[in-house]
Amino acid sequence: MRRFNYLLGWSERGAILGLPALAPALRAPLVALACALALVGVLWAVQQARLASVERSGAEYARRLTVLTVEIARVRALERDRARLNVLRTRVETIRRSGPLHAGEIAALGDRLPDGAWLTSLRVDRGSLTLEGRGARIEAVAGAVSGLARLPAYEIVRLLSVRAESAGSAVSYALALDARR
Amino acid sequence: MTDAKLLRLSAVLIVLAGYVFVFRSGEARIGAQAAANAQTAQQLAEGERAVAERGSLERDRARLRAGLRRLDVVREAGALVARYVRDAAALAAERHCAIVAITGNGTQSSAPAGPPAAGGAFEAIALETTVEGRYADVLATIRALSGSPVLAAVDVASLSRKNPNTTDATVTAVLHVALQRLAAASAEAADARAR
Numbered sequence: 001m002r003r004f005n006y007l008l009g010w011s012e013r014g015a016i017l018g019l020p021a022l023a024p025a026l027r028a029p030l031v032a033l034a035c036a037l038a039l040v041g042v043l044w045a046v047q048q049a050r051l052a053s054v055e056r057s058g059a060e061y062a063r064r065l066t067v068l069t070v071e072i073a074r075v076r077a078l079e080r081d082r083a084r085l086n087v088l089r090t091r092v093e094t095i096r097r098s099g100p101l102h103a104g105e106i107a108a109l110g111d112r113l114p115d116g117a118w119l120t121s122l123r124v125d126r127g128s129l130t131l132e133g134r135g136a137r138i139e140a141v142a143g144a145v146s147g148l149a150r151l152p153a154y155e156i157v158r159l160l161s162v163r164a165e166s167a168g169s170a171v172s173y174a175l176a177l178d179a180r181r
Numbered sequence: 182m183t184d185a186k187l188l189r190l191s192a193v194l195i196v197l198a199g200y201v202f203v204f205r206s207g208e209a210r211i212g213a214q215a216a217a218n219a220q221t222a223q224q225l226a227e228g229e230r231a232v233a234e235r236g237s238l239e240r241d242r243a244r245l246r247a248g249l250r251r252l253d254v255v256r257e258a259g260a261l262v263a264r265y266v267r268d269a270a271a272l273a274a275e276r277h278c279a280i281v282a283i284t285g286n287g288t289q290s291s292a293p294a295g296p297p298a299a300g301g302a303f304e305a306i307a308l309e310t311t312v313e314g315r316y317a318d319v320l321a322t323i324r325a326l327s328g329s330p331v332l333a334a335v336d337v338a339s340l341s342r343k344n345p346n347t348t349d350a351t352v353t354a355v356l357h358v359a360l361q362r363l364a365a366a367s368a369e370a371a372d373a374r375a376r
Contacts, residue, residue: 023184025183025184025185026184026185026188028185029184029185029186029187029188029189029192030188032188032189032192033188033189033191033192033195035192036191036192036193036195036196036199037195039196039199040195040196040198040199040203043199043203043204043207044199044203044207047203047204047207047208047211048207050207050211051207051210051211051214054211054214054215054218055214057218058214058217058218058221061218061221061222061225062221064225065221065224065225065228068225068228068229068232069228071228071232071235072228072231072232074235075231075232075234075235075238076231078235078238078239078242079238081242082238082241082242082245085242085245085246085249086245088245088249088302088303089245089248089249091303092248092249092252092332092361094334095327095332095333095334095361096327096328096332097327098327098334098335098336099323099324099325099326099327099328099335100324100327100328102323102335102336102337103320103321103323103324103337105337106320106323106337106340107320110316119340119342120341120342120345121339121340121341121342121345122337122339122340122341123338123339123341124336124337124338124339132341134345
């Protein structure tokens with residue numbers, strides 16, 4: 001009786017399954033190539049994830065900014081309105097100060113006159129002030145000129161006239177004060 | 182070149198290409214996006230700060246508006262002049278002075294001070310007011326006129342003794358008074374904004 005062995009021998013099995021018989025010298029370079037491909041793949045995945053993350057953040061910021069834009073426009077309108085009202089308030093304060101300012105200027109003029117000199121009239125014309133008055137003596141007029149010259153609001157004091165009154169030793173005088181520019 | 186060397190070279194080239202095309206270009210895109218994000222975040226922070234100040238802005242505006250409302254600046258011109266005449270007479274009488282004349286020169290102009298676009302909305306009604314009284318009382322009246330509820334800019338045109346040749350100490354002051362009123366368009370705009 002003849003016997004047949006249908007099982008293949010171990011050397012024949014390897015050939016049929018097709019496992020390549022790699023040369024030992026190629027194994028290490030192939031592993032390195034595979035690692036390089038894997039490294040690039042992982043790097044790409046990481047970069048994609050990071051990019052997606054920052055893009056999501058950007059989209060969120062943009063969405064919040066869009067929502068806020070309406071509110072910001074309202075606030076800007078409020079700021080403009082407040083600035084306008086502040087200008088009005090400043091103007092109102094300037095107007096409110098106008099009376100005390102002019103009264104103070106006139107009072108300061110009177111304070112600078114020496115004893116024996118007094119004002120009879122005062123006229124304002126485009127920043128220039130014309131004063132008329134009387135003095136007991138002509139020396140009082142000199143005192144008036146030097147006193148008024150020390151007023152900070154006026155630059156020049158011009159003597160327009162000094163005349164002796166017809167009766168007695170009194171004098172009348174006229175001065176012009178030019179406002180400081 | 183042997184197969185092994187070729188494989189090693191390929192591995193090195195793949196790593197280099199990965200660095201250049203994946204890492205570097207990815208970093209550039211991520212950097213650009215991050216910079217854009219930072220800019221948007223800054224705008225957002227500034228906007229949020231501005232919005233956070235809204236409460237104080239509204240309080241400021243309400244305070245300023247209330248201050249303006251206390252002034253008589255939104256009346257019709259005739260009513261404003263009538264109110265000024267009454268107030269001036271009362272103020273002068275309280276200070277022992279008399280208003281001997283008020284004349285209108287018919288001019289009505291926009292107030293010169295203040296930038297027009299930012300709120301130079303006042304119109305001025307020019308009047309010449311003559312006040313008589315003792316020197317100190319006249320000065321007190323001049324001070325008081327610009328502080329009355331009717332907003333009026335006061336300027337002194339002249340001041341003189343009524344009777345210079347006598348001992349009478351009465352002085353006469355001629356004042357240029359500019360009554361201020363809000364222009365109709367500005368008042369309407371302010372009302373619209375308030376609504």
